[in-house]
Amino acid sequence: MLIESRRRAYLNAMQVVHWLPRTELPFAAPSRPELLLPLAPEVLPEFDAPQVEPARVAVNAPVARSGERPKIEIPRPGSTAKAASKPVEEAEAAPVVARPVAVPPPRFALQLLRAGSCLLLVELATGQPFQSRDPSYLLLKDMLRAAGLPDSPQIVGEPVRWPLLVRGNLDQGPQAATDFVQGFIQARLEEAPCVCLWLIGLPAVRFAGEADAEAYYRELPVEGLGTAWALPGLELLMDEPQRKADVWQAMRRLMARWKPSDE
Template sequence: MLTEPRRRAYLSAMQVVHWLPRAELPFAAPSRPELLMPVAPVEDLDFDVRPAPAATEAPAAPQARSGERPKIEIPRPGSAPKPATKPAEAEEQAAPPRPAPVPPPRFSLQLLRAGSCLLLVELATGQPFQSRDPSYLLLKDMLRAAGLPDAPQIIGEPVRWPLLVRGNMDQGPEAARDFVQGFVQARLEEAPCSCLWLIGLPALRFAANADGEAYYQTLKLEGLGEAWALPGLELLMDEPQRKADVWKAMRQLMARWKSVE
C-alpha cells in the first residue's frame, strides 16, 4: 500500500497536479469539507472602504501655537545616546546562515523480473541493456547459477534521476528515495516476488537506504519485503574476486525462490 507522502511524491514526479481516485485510497489524507464550501460574492462582504488620499495632496504640517515655546532636550552626563543599528545589519544578525543546497543525485536503474524475483539493477552507462553487453551477459550467468530464467523480463523504462533538468521540484536524495521506493512498491502490488535483488550502490541507497557495507546481506524493508544487496555488475567485472562472495551468499538464499516455483 502506498502511504500518502510516497503517493504525493510519486504523483509530483510524474507532474500530475489534479487527480481523482476511482476508489477510496488507504492511508490517504482526509478531505477538508471547508474547501468545498461556496465562496461568498464580493458584494456581500462588509468592507470599510475609504477613499485613499490623493497622491498630489501633501500632508498638513503641524503648526505650533503662538503661546507655546519649543521644547529643547538637554543631554545629561552619563546618558549618551546609543548608536542606532542599521536595518541591514540587524537583519544579518537575526537571520541564521542558510545551508548550502544539496545537488540532486544522478543515477539510472532498471527493474527486471526473473521467475519469482525482482531485480533492481544499476545501469552504469545510463543506457538500457543490450543483448551483447558484457554486464548483461554477466547478469544472465548469475541468474543461471541461481536457478532462475536467464532471459529476465524488462519492466518499464529505466528510472533516471534527476527527473527534470529545470524546475523548482525537490530532486534531492530524500525525494529520489521516496520515488524509487514508491516505484518498486507499486510493481510489487501488481505482482509480488519472493526476493528483491538490489544490484549496485544506487539501488541500495535509494531503495534500502543502505551503503556498500550491506553487500551480500539480506535486508528486510518496510513495504518491499526481503531484499538481497549485491555489488554492481561493473564492479563485479572489475573485481572478479567478489564473485566468490556472491556465490557463497547465493547458495544460502536459493531455497527462497526455488520453493516458489
C-alpha cells in the same frame, strides 16, 4: 499700576508667553515654579544615535531667587557616544543564521527486470538500457544461471532515471528519489509479487533499500517491498573480481528462497 488681567492682555498682544519680573509685582498672581526654570538646551544627536531626552523638572522644584541662576545639567558627549554604540554592539553580537545549503538531486538510472520468482533492480552504469552483448549483461546472465533462475530476464517497464526534470521547482532530493523508486517497485509487486528483490548497485541499494555499501551481500527487510538482497554493481564486480566469491557465498544461503527443493 497694571492689574493682572490687563498685564496679561499686553503680554499676549506682544506674543510673550513666558516672562519673569525683576522685582515682585504688586497685585500680581503667584508665578508657577516650573516656569521660572529655563529649558534645557537641545542636544543634536549624532548619526544613528538615539535621541537623548531632556531631564524632567519636578513640579515642586524650589523657586529660584532673583540674582541666582538655576543649575542645568547638560548630557556629556561621552554618554551620547556610549548610547549610540550600544545598537552597533548588539547588532555585532547577534547570531548569524546560516542559510540551508541546497542539496543537488542525485543522478542515477535503474532498470527493473523479472527472472522467475525474483525481481532485479539493476544499476545502469552508462545510463543506457542493456544490450545483448554488453559485458555487464553477460555477467548478470551468469549470476542468474548460478542462482538457478532463468538467464533471460524480462524487462519490466522503462528505466527509472533521476532527476525526473531538468528544470523546475519540484523537490528532487534524495528523499523524493527514495519515495519514487519504492513507489515504482510497489506498483510492480501489486501486479505480480516476488519472493526476493535483488538490489544490484549502490543507487538501487540506497534508494530502494535505504542502505549503503556496508549492506552488500546481506538481506534487507524493506517496508512495503519485502525482503531484498543487496549486491555490488555489475561494473564493480567486473573491476574487482574478488567480490564474486562473496556474492556466491551469500547466494548459497539465500538460494532456498527462490529455488524450490527437490523433495
